[in-house]
Amino acid sequence: MSLVEIKDLKVHYPIRSGFWNRVTDEVPAVDGITFNIEAGETYGLVGESGSGKSTTGKSVVGLEKVTSGSILYNGQDITKKENRRKLDYNHDVQMIFQDSLSSLNPRKRIEDIIAEPLRNFEHLSKEDEKLRVLQLLDIVGLDADALYKYPHQFSGGQRQRIGVARAVATNPKLIIADEPVSALDLSVQAQVLNFMKKIQREFGISYLFISHDLGVVRHMCNNIAIMNRGRLVEIGTRDDIYNHPLHIYTKRLLAAIPETNVNQRAAHRASRLAVEEVYREQQDKYYDSEGKAYPLVAVSPTHQVALPEAIAKQLAQQESEVQA
């Protein structure tokens, strides 16, 4: 049994309009996705803005009303509120957001921000609480004098580390990290990712790591799902996704990874344009007549792609010939 099993999850938002404010349509933000997160792993969920990643993340935390499907946590369906309560789910599962300046209360001191989940879930003495907060600051590499400061007195990278400290305060089993480093400079991104890895090793945490950038996920995740228009278009190991991508959408995301080496930029731009060209020409092959991604089919025990079976097999075959 996996730690988390997401089965055919759908989250459709109603659109209301007209004088009576009736529901006239819906946005299929998440439209039938299935994947598992193993205990202790970092699972990557990657797609462009608007593909439904945050809606998925919020559903897993229990912040979004699910239209259909199930999310099993240790085998229990947590889309039901009574199960979340019974399992003490809010204690086990925490979230880290992209924008730490707006997710950390600007009027509270760091001590109170980090202690908040402790006050909600654990009833420590004042001394023990302070000790625990100091430990947490130490874990994310911040000095004790941070205790009495406010969020605006820190850099973006430091604030993100404070967000990490707060998220791990209650020793959670699972953290949903929604674009945790997307607002940070490249050099600072690496620092925060390293802290997240270190904490994972120390506490045995699982992450659902959400990003629009396949470059960021590369060194964090062993398994990755690619999301597009509410559906998954490809699932695989790091090697499957980076070295043998099959769906044109995955190839586009790979081509969009920013090139940091100045000497490579011209070549990188040329290959990105080539992928865009193929995308324009062959789009029809990759989506059904309604423009939706196909159901996933397996091309190997670890690798699935959203294509009709014959095409999937043919592409996988071509891919392995190119590699040979």
Ligand SMILES: Nc1ncnc2c1ncn2[C@@H]1O[C@H](COP(=O)(O)OP(=O)(O)O)[C@@H](O)[C@H]1O
């Ligand atoms: N509360 C909401 N009401 C209606 N539509 C929403 C709501 N939240 C998100 N959406 C829509 O759902 C889709 C997926 O959004 P989101 O999950 O935020 O994607 P991502 O995180 O990948 O950028 C988008 O089209 C977005 O506009």
Ligand SMILES: [Mg+2]
């Ligand atoms: Mg988002």
